[in-house]
Amino acid sequence: MPVLENIKSLSRKELQNLMHDYGEPPFRAGQIHRCLYSDRCTDFQSMTTLSTSLRSRLSEEFVLPACSIEQRQNDRTGGEGGEATRKYLVQLHDGLAVETVLIPSPGRWTVCVSTQVGCPLQCAFCATGTMGFTRNLNAAEIVEQVLLVNDELAENSGKRQVTNVVFMGMGEPLLNLDQVIEAIDTLTCEQYRFHLSRHKITVSTVGLIPAIAKLADSGRNVKLALSLHSADQGKRETMIPSAADNRLPELAGALDYYGRITGTPVTLVYMLLEDINDSRDDALQLARFARRFLCKINLIDYNAIVNIKFKSTGNQRRDTFIQTLLDKGLQVTVRRSQGSSISAACGQLAIRNRPSSNQNA
Ligand code: SF4
Known part of the structure; x- marks a missing residue:
């Protein structure tokens, strides 16, 4: 047959x-x-x-297959406003699975979606990178992660609805850009029962220069978040191997282009790692990089990952780092980690103990 x-x-x-x-x-x-x-x-x-x-x-x-939720886990530490971050194991059309995270915050319900099963880029701080790469998700599988979580929110409380989507789950979204753009188009289709504004969507990348330009030229005007983690080329390459082919001067040019074309500042995401990228000199280097284009800086804590030995920065060093950036006139936010108790925080997504036996890989 x-x-x-x-x-x-x-x-x-x-x-x-x-x-x-x-x-x-x-x-x-x-x-x-x-x-x-x-x-x-x-x-x-x-x-x-x-x-x-x-x-x-x-x-x-x-x-006509459909994705389904195979498992749920709530963060026992709770989230902002008392609602817990929740991690879902979502079964894809072919039986493989990815993780999806619901991040509550006051007035917002943000879904963090995956775009690849595993990831080929192997960033040093990231659990997904240790899984290797299996395949890209199709646009439907990306959209269905959002719709499944939205269904559950609606079931639990008739009024709640997903308000924001971030492409920051498993995988590098810009390695699967065509499907990501197709998913954005479906999620923002105004005639559909569930739809979002493009301004409520953020695509994250470790900085693949040609794809940043392609996303800018696509006219989708979504927000862009760059995982920077160091403004020193050598240090950055030790954390993000793909940075060797996407060097900082050219990356700054691509980010400047993105901001000018879309009219939205790029967010530079910087994970503070003790004795690696958290000195005053590191902050000054970051300030010099960030001054070259329209951006804001989002400092995040390192979330522990089994078998990967980094340490989160202490309070005193973090405060000095922040003050150095503020003294240079930069816009800085500090993001509190959510979901670390269930390995749902940044860099922690990886499938280790899948409950069902129908997985293909
Ligand atoms: S940080 Fe992103 S690009 Fe790097 S290995 Fe993890 S999922 Fe892939």
Whole structure:
């Protein structure tokens, strides 16, 4: 028996091509897309906006899988405003899984989505990098992480809705840029039941220069967060191997371009690591780098990862670091770590103990 194709692996453009091949009018592609991501149809027969014959043909040639939540864990330390950060193990269309995190804060429900199963970039501080790389997620699998968490919020309290999405989970989003852009388009489609403003979406990267320019030129105007962690080229390369091909002077140019094209300042994310990147000289180097374009700096704590030996900076060194940046006139925020007790904080996502037996890898 032939293996049927996953219809959700088709982009909007590919759906249009399919309808052309079927001899159907182009608007049918939009109808199918709406059935999948707004009406959330789970079988072809419930796509009642389509003709019976089209529904039958689709069901003969395609399957329509869905992601599902396989496991939930609440952060026992609680979160801001008393709500706990929650980590989900989400099963993908082919049985593989990724982690997704819900981060509550006053007036906000932020979902951190994964874009790859594992990651090929192997940053020294990151648990995901130790998993190796299996595959990119398709746009549907990225969108469904958000919709699943949103469903759960709505179930628990009729009013709550995801307010923000950050592409900061497992994987480097800019290595899967086409699917990330497709997912952004679906999540921001104003005609769909669930939709967000583009300004509520942040894409994070370790700094892949050509892809930063491509995202800027895409016109999506989402926020960009750069994991910098050091403004010294040599130090940065020891933490982020891909930095060797994306050097700081050219990176500053790409970030400047992004800010000018989108009109939004880039966020520089800097994880303070004791005796590695937390000296006054490190802060001065960061200030020199940050002055070259429109940005704000977000300092975060290191979250312990099994088998990776870094230490979080102490209070005194952190205060000196912050004051040095403030004295240089930079905008600095300090992000409190959330979700570290369940390995849901920055750099901690990795699948170690999967409960079910149906995983493929
Ligand atoms: S920090 Fe991001 S890019 Fe680096 S290994 Fe982890 S997931 Fe990949």
